[in-house]
Amino acid sequence: MTARTTSAKTLGARTLGEGARDIPEATVARLPVYLRALTSLAEAGTRTCSSEDLAAAAGVNSAKLRKDLSYLGSYGTRGVGYDVDYLRYQIAREIGVTQDWPVVIVGIGNLGHALANYSGFRSRGFRVVALLDADPERHDEVVAGVDVRPFDDLEQIVTDHGVAIGVIATPALAAQDVADRMVACGITSILNFAPSVLSVPEGVDVRKVDLSIELQILAYHEQRKAQTA
């Protein structure tokens, strides 16, 4: 995130004449939510929906939804609404999940096992091509049909499969090292579950998922409620 925000600022007007609108970051973060809501609607047999319907399903304001979608283009019909399948495809294309992205997971402990077993990966545009761990005792275990391999195989696997996205589920102390190795191999997007601040070169995106932070934010508000009551 750090590297991206700074570099995104420098882009400004695009040089490429076509298909290179720049979508606000806040909108990008909501597109996956819309995509999921549309999938739900499609599975329920809905062919068409209004911005009001979709906004309700996604849990956002309908004006915000319309503005978000307007960054992609004009895919709705006034007086009618949006074609569910068509809009779903357009969003998927914009996000880039019409084809599968190969992903590696490093650190196959408690969390790594859960991630490897997570079926939502496959169904939402991602494919786990390797599970890596530094501990030899973990090697050759098969998790969800993929076998755990030595961390040193990283470079080989990344180049073989053209991996651009890596997931870190190691202890916090190892996270920076793992990130450095990933970057050295050519990985340019990292999802970090370890509670540590990663520093990466410009051009590499890092997003973090931190359970404790989420809980502490809840605790803050909870304490607030208790005080005023």
Place this chain on the structure above:
Amino acid sequence: MTARTTSAKTLGARTLGEGARDIPEATVARLPVYLRALTSLAEAGTRTCSSEDLAAAAGVNSAKLRKDLSYLGSYGTRGVGYDVDYLRYQIAREIGVTQDWPVVIVGIGNLGHALANYSGFRSRGFRVVALLDADPERHDEVVAGVDVRPFDDLEQIVTDHGVAIGVIATPALAAQDVADRMVACGITSILNFAPSVLSVPEGVDVRKVDLSIELQILAYHEQRKAQTA
């Protein structure tokens, strides 16, 4: 989040005369990061640090850090910096993690097991008092010293332990039901790992952690990089 953002707007000026500053949401989200950075510094033996030092450890701008801390009060010394332990305590107190919060986890599958085994809970102000699952086959299994119990025990446990925070790690279809039951029992903060939009009454906070969304955001930027290259 939805319920809170709307209600937070109505607060405005506090009626209580003391200790009831309202801290911006963006700042609240960063306080846990500062807390963690301070803990690292303390463990490294640092007694005092400047805003520059702490900002570097937390991965933020130093001006932003100072402004964030100023919402809590004046805990630094000009020309010197911040006392690490003192500031750490003040932030912990503001967040409300000087005492442990009891937490229940519902849905002890792949992810639920990992969460139950996560040591970061205990060390950061939270205590898992119960693991609940609807599947009888899971019952009486002991995970990290806590045994898995029927979901119907929820009310009993919540009232016995005064639980205010619940974690949902069930499949998406069950999430809304679980949330409803939690709210009915008196839980007012929910951390949701299931990929579904929860609707809860006002006054209940919901935060979601969604792996697929994070990956899809990375994919979007990744696709961008590939296009321009």
Place this chain on the structure above:
DNA sequence: CTCGTTTTGTTCTCGCGTTCACAAACTCCT
């Protein structure tokens, strides 16, 4: 005690994101 140095706390400005509100565009009914 005074001056220079360091670092905080705060003010000010700018940009982004959210929301309102409405004109444009489409459908359907008569």
Place this chain on the structure above:
DNA sequence: AGGAGTTTGTGAACGCGAGAACAAAACGAG
């Protein structure tokens, strides 16, 4: 065909957060 009813797409207003910049405060040297 025309008018009434819907719903999109967007211009404009507004509020919040980020960051720069600086004055106030503490400290140490002389």
